[in-house]
Amino acid sequence: MSALLENKRNQIIAFVALGIFLLILPFLAGMIGQAWVRILNITLLYVMLALGLNVVVGVAGLLDLGYVAFYAVGAYTWALLASNHFDLSYPFWVLLPLGAFLAALAGLMLGAPVLKLRGDYLAIVTLGFGEIIRILMNNLDKVSLPGSDTVYNLTNGPRGVTGIDGLNFFGFKVRQGIEVFGHQVTGLQLYYFVFLAIAILSVWMVYNLQHSRLGRAWQALREDEIAAKAMGINVRNVKLAAFAFGALTGGLAGGLFAAMQGFVSPESFGLLESVMILAMVVLGGMGHIPGVILGAVLLAAMPEVIRYVADENVQQKVFGLVVIAPEVLRNLIFSLAMILIMLYRPRGLWPSPDRKADTGGSAK
Template structure:
């Protein structure tokens, strides 16, 4: 949903979106684990067991810092479009991952490729989502409780995105997407609105990253590879770019597709006598499925009904008194 603001509304291709996800995840990991106390004696003197900030304090920080990184990415790329913008954002995502992988010396900030563990689970007023609880005699495990929390967050995000889409800012983003020169001629501040799109989209990634770290209890640079960025972009494009129901459908499909194809990759591996790895076969099948969808539904599985409407309008008759040159 956050990437849909950048790609779908503003029309800015971003292949490094996973970097903002990583920023939020590592921020929560640093502030809600013993890592800072073990790496910095000054922190250990004041907080022997680590900071362990509550989630309500970390989420605004994750959103703000991720949004700041989004503006940093957007500022030097304001005049870039298409392939050039994709290359720069791709490089930004890889730079963040490499930094996280190497910031274990001379100061051990991220613990390098080993990652950070012992991250606190989400706790609301003493109610720990990382532990099973019983409600009216029904045992509910931690995964189910996290599921309902994430479902609530998705609903809130959809409402925010819908409000943005129908606001003046959303209409200005779409004007920039359709024709930036015409939008500038109409008095729209394209520079500030592009930066706002990058920053606003990044805040969603930062909050999601913090939730990811709390749910997993462990983060490492391997979780924020280029493939993750590609999959997020594919969710937006294959579902229906710029259309919230389409984006949600694309996310559900691409999240479920790898699990469904596990049952297909297994028999194929047996047919090849184990010469092909099941994970490689699954990636190949995912690529074939995505290519098939793009060929059959080039506008996405659930495109916006407004998209392309002007192309379908009948052209009116030319007045008879028109003077031909």
């Protein structure tokens, strides 16, 4: 495989084939059902999230267990400013940058107090931060200022925000889809192309960043913080930049999520979600962009595929009766896969070829 890819022409052919595949994928999925297009879109969002977290965990070596908080900030920014909850309807070119900016701000807010912490202390604080954001979203539906009886409903609590505007390009509503040469392209398929474009943009950005001066500083930080400091790297700023950039990507993905779903609730932003994104990064191969993308695609798509395989009807056909509730079976297979992949490929499925030691793998 790698020998094949050495050849420049084969590389180009592979790239073109991949491109064509990605372009027709939503139509193939659409033939099975629009639900599968939605799964594709969610997978693309996970790719963005995993890329963002990869910068924090994989490149800079800062263990973040509350990453979904930034996704939530982006999603709620869009949801609150473009829905009938407050009767607002800002356009996407305000909402997306604002959501990303607010998420980055949240990243700095989280990063500043925890700069001195390392390793697992950092993990628990970020985890706590993620929970704080989720609990706030759950409870900010009945805010009252001291000394006043007026109750404000900021987030609509556990019921979530509904009726959120989709992506509108200057009057053109993406959600409604479009007809091209008599062929109906659904809204979800259009979202796919938007997400694909942004995901490719993220890959390009992360790649360039990783190979920039800042990226090399992150890697130095990951390998040995004290040595990095001695080399004149401003550890504080470099760490904050990692947090901010990771958060920015998360916020962007969050806005897109809200736009596609039209509905957000705190339930989508639990700890398990953070853990899943972290698992994508580690399972795929930390710090290695193709690996991380593989991890994201695998973990995002796997539950859906297993859902299909573990379906009651399939069990009925094979065993003649429903042995295990499909959802339980799905989670069992999923968790076993996570354990087995890590046991057999401790450095991830597709680790970076040039890294012998891995994040935090200090000599023990």
